[in-house]
Amino acid sequence: MHVITLIANPERRNLDAALVDSLRNAWGGSPAAWLSTCEAAEFEVPEIPDNRWQVWQDCQDMGIDLVAQRSGRRRKKLLFADMDSTLIQQECIDELAAEAGVGGRVAAITARAMNGEIDFEEALRERVRLLKGLPANSIGKVLEERITYTPGGGTAVATMKANGAYAVLVSGGFTAFSEKVAARLGFDEHRANTLLEAQGKFSGEVGEPILGRDAKVAMLREVAARHGIRHSDAVAVGDGANDLGMLAMAGTGVALHAKPAVAAQCDIRVNHGDLTSLLYIQGYSREEFVSGYSPVSGT
Secondary structure, eight states: OEEEEEEEOTTTOOOOHHHHHHHHHHTTOOOOEEEETTTEEEEEESSOOTTHHHHHHHHHHTTEEEEEEESTTOSOSEEEEOOTTTTBSSOHHHHHHHHHTOHHHHHHHHHHHHTTSSOHHHHHHHHHHTTTTOBTTHHHHHHHHTOOBOTTHHHHHHHHHHTTOEEEEEEEEEHHHHHHHHHHHTOSEEEEEOEEEETTEEEEEEOSSOOOHHHHHHHHHHHHHHTTOOGGGEEEEEOSGGGHHHHHHSSEEEEESOOHHHHTTOSEEESSSOTTHHHHHTTOOGGGOOOOOOTTTOO
């Protein structure tokens, strides 16, 4: 059996019962279960229909995400999450570059790297060179003034951990940011790259080896082995080309508000929901959510 999940943006809550029933009837599905009124519902089908992507596009036009996956073992024991443009709504290196007066140049390189147009590691070295001479304490200013959290991240982490999961933040960004983000959202551990300093300023170099696509895959493999968790029992979420390896390895790989070239390579795409979509995809109802850090409520 397979399960179809329909998810709306929690602020819009525009999932219509008529849409759910119409799709369930057309696909010969079981009675729908509402995970959150007007926000998320699911039903089972014997097979994923051939017109799945056509219907997916129709749902996208209505502001609804549609996810199709196998029914069994949906609740995962390992969460692997990217940071930039996933857990937070910015690319940290772009925000540092803005402080250094080279924001446009760096953002253009970032966009190409995240789309998979250029090598991630070389692109990171090139961008870091442009930060040379920027005071290292600029990180504190950027964290305070420029970084905002993607809604639902704290709840997703807290709910999965309350149900026995282990949560890891793995970033191609920098430890000075990932340390703060991981602590705020409740992750068990984090890994990222290190910006090197000299006399209180960035030296224009990044610690080697660089944590890129292959390193994220290796880390997922290592953490899973350390905790005795199968890759199929992991959920990974990211948005960039350097996330594709871990998204493919995890049992559930979620492209969240991803670059088009990245989303095209993933079966599970979330373009309208927030990070609580990770919970709905696993079959959690809103009544089962555990409060975590929220940029809105502060809970």
